[in-house]
Amino acid sequence: MSLFLGLDSSTQGLTAVIISVSGTSRGVVWQHTINYDHDLPEYGTLHGVLQNPDPRIVRSSPAMWADALDRMMARIAIERSIDKSRIAAITGAGQQHGSVYLSQDGLARLAAMDERTALAAQMDGVFSREASPTWMDSSTSVECAEIEAALGGAAATARLTGSRAFERFTGPQIRKFAKDHQGRFDVTARVHLVSSFLASLLAGSDAPIDPGDGAGMNLMDLASGEWSDAALGATAIGLRARLPRLAPASTVIGHLGAYWTNRYGFSPLTKVVAWTGDNPSSLIGTGLIREGRVAISLGTSDTIFGAMDAPRVSDDGAGHVFGAPTGGFMGITVFKNGSLARERVRDTYALDWDSFSLLLQTSPPGNQGAMMLPWFDPEITPVVAEPGVRREQLDPQDAHANVRALVEAQMMAMARHSAWMGVRVDTIHATGGASRNTEILQVMADVFGARVERFQISNSAALGAALRAYQSHTGSPWSEVVAGFVEPIAGGTVVPISAHVAVYDELKRRHAALEKSALSS
C-alpha cells in the first residue's frame, strides 16, 4: 500500500488530501485545511489577502504560504492514522499567477533550511518583495497595454502565450515591479510562482514551473512550452536569468529535503513532483482527462474549464488556454466576483447559507425580469476596472430577488463567456466550496441546460494533486489513475428543468445586452 499527498495552496487556505492505493483498493484516507485568516491571524489577512485602500491592489504574504506548508507537514507528521514512511510522492497546486520574489540569499537558503527552527523564523531576508501580488490584483492595466503593444496586439499576445495580457498574470506584474521598484527587482535572484516556490521548499532546491501554471504568466510560448524571448523582452530586462526552468507537470524534481526528513521524520525516499496551478490540478481532480465535458469550480474565484486536444485560443479575448497536466491543453474562463460576491449578498441581508438557499428555492427562475451585474470587485470577465454593482428592475431592499439575481447573473456570465471553448456542454462537474449548495447548482443546470454532477471530494485541486503524485510515481494511464476517485455521488446529480431552460435562453440575450450597455457607459 502506498500513500500520495496532494496539497492546494489556495487564496483562503492550504488543503491536504492523502490517498491510499493498494492494487484495486483505493480511497481518500485523510484531508485537512488550514485557514489563513483563522489559523494564522498574525499575518493579518482577510479572506487570505492583505487589505489595501486601492481595490486594484491585492497582495498576500509569501511567508504565510510557507508557514502554512510547515504547519501542515507538522500536522501530518503527528497524525497517528498515517504511516509517513508510506508516502511515496507529494505534489501540489497553487493559486495561479501569484509570484514570489527571492533574494540571492533566499535562493541559496532553499537548500539549507535549518531543521532546528520552524520555517517561519527563517524567512528574514529570503524575499526581495515582502508582499506578493495575487490573482485578485488588477493594478497593471498600463503594463498590459505596453506588453501587448510590444507583441503586436492583444490577439498576437493570445496566439503566442495562450491569453492576451491580463492584469493578474505574472508578466505584467513583474513589469510593474521592475518599473516601480527597479532596485528591488535588481536584487531579485528568482521569481517563482506560488506553486514552484512551495515545491522548492519541499524539495530543498530550485523547482521548475510547469506549462499549466507557466501559461498563466504571459511569458511562455504556448506551442513550444518554452519561455518566449519576445514575451520576456516585452516584460523586463534581465528576466530570463530570474526565472526557473519550465518542465512537465509529471517531472520528479527530487526527494523531500533534509528539513522535512530531519525535523518531522518523513522518509528521504518520498518523491517531490513538480507543482501546477490550482485550475490545471482541478482538471485532474474532476476527472476531465479528455475533451468533451466541462467543470465549474465555485471557489473564491468562479472558473469554468475543460480539456482541449489542441490550443484553440479565444477570439474575443475572454478566456485562457493553459497546459494540462496530461500533456495536452485546457481552456478556462475566470470570474473574480465568485464566492466573495455571494458572501456579500448573503451578509447584506443577514442570511446564512441555509436561508440563502431557501430564498433561491422560493423565487421564480427569470426573477420576473430583475437582473444584476455583480461587479462588487473589479471583474476579470468581462474586464471591469472600476467596480460597481448594476441593478435592473431590482429593488436593493428585496433579499429574495437580489439573491436570485446574483446567482442567475453569475451562471449566465459563465455560460456566455465560455462559448469560445467550443465544447457542447451536456454534463458539468461541479467543485469548490459552493458546489455543496444544491440550489445554486439547480440554477447552474437550468442556465446551461446540462446535468450537474458532484463528487465526494469538493477540493478537486488537492485531490488532483494527490492523483498527479500517484500518476507520476507509477506512470499509470490517466483513466486508471482517476478511476474510483472521481466518481459522481450517487443521488447527487442535479438535472435541468426544461421550462426553466427556456426562460434562461431568453434571459441570456437580455443579460448580454445589459452587460454591453454597462460596459459602454
Ligand code: ADP
Ligand atoms: P478556495 O479554494 O478558492 O480558497 P473554496 O473552494 O474552499 O475556495 O471555497 C470557499 C468558499 O465556499 C467560501 O468562500 C464560501 O463562500 C463558499 N461556501 C461554503 N459553503 C457554502 C454553501 N453552503 N453555499 C454557498 N457557498 C458556500
Ligand code: XUL
Ligand atoms: C485562474 C485564476 C484563479 C486562481 C484562483 O486564472 O486567476 O482561478 O487560480 O486560485
